[in-house]
Amino acid sequence: MTDAGSSFCPECGDPVDSVGGDGATRREQSLCDSCYFAAFDLVDAPDTIEVMVCARCGAVHRGNRWVDIGADDYVDVAVAETTEALGVHLEAEDVDWEVRPEKLDDNTVRMHATFTGVVRDTHRTEQVAVTVKVSRQTCQRCGRIAGESYASTVQVRAVGRDPTSEETDRAAELAHRIVADMEATGDREAFVTEIGDAESGTDIKLSTTKIGLKLARKLVEEFGGDFEDHETLITEDDDGNEVYRVTYAVRLPEFVPGDVVDIAADDGGPVLVQSNHGNLKGVRVTTGEPYEASFEDGDSPDARKLGAVADATEATVVTVEDDAAIQILDPDTYEAQTVARPDYVDPDASTVPALKSRAGLHVLPDA
Structure with missing residues (x-):
């Protein structure tokens, strides 16, 4: 006879607590510890x-x-x-x-x-x-990389000029950043196939059209300009679906921040470009007043480039004649010349950056 609250182990017959122990089934729960652990x-x-x-x-x-x-x-x-x-x-x-x-x-x-x-x-x-x-x-991704596979090409060009090294370097940096962000989300199809110099710019080959579109949009967002896309049929997949490569032709604006331009049919004086997103914005180098191109002209107003901030040289100030005029030494001839004094010029300055161009001698803002 067993005590109340006890039962027998169905395996060995020893008495066990009727409450039972751990186990996935009722039989396992009714086993004594020795029998339970024997098969555990x-x-x-x-x-x-x-x-x-x-x-x-x-x-x-x-x-x-x-x-x-x-x-x-x-x-x-x-x-x-x-x-x-x-x-x-x-x-x-x-x-x-x-x-x-x-x-x-x-x-x-x-x-x-x-x-x-x-x-x-x-x-x-x-x-x-x-x-x-x-x-x-070799995984599929590395096989595609080794085979130089790509689905899109971003062509970085500029209107009327070659892209600057800053623009092409930034384009490469953005391409790698976009790929890194996509890889971080688990996208194993994202990679940069090739970045190479091309006539009048650079070409960036990318593994997917999605990356190409993101890069084109990012470049326009950062530098201005616009882009077009063109599809080219290259093959059909195993299911008979057409496979295309897409070229994104990015055209950056003709003028960049730091350029000094002469706007056609405008007698307000040359403009130092400060931004070219959407439409060209800058400051008059004759008065210091702000300038903004019309909506119709956008980022490509009819203008000619006179030079850039990088072309300016330090000119010695002879005297400040009044609020609108300042006398400086010509950087080439060292002759005293009276030129327009924009309102950004410090009246106590001993030297000022000056740009000499076909439009004359103009004082630029300090860098």
């Missing part, structure tokens, strides 16, 4: 794991896709894959584990793992060894 595995682990790793970028093939796991070497890959493959018993609590990798050769790592946990108020420890075999492959 704290950890479910495979003997061997085979993993494909891209030899170029370190991505791991899981299921039907490649996954970037940020591993520095194959040992890190083995740790990550072992972690994915191991299963800990659902009844275990306060589980902790540590792993010791043993590199057997360049392609094989044996993972020695020790697990601890609490089951049925009993501290349990279990050790497992998993052999991870690594095979080197």
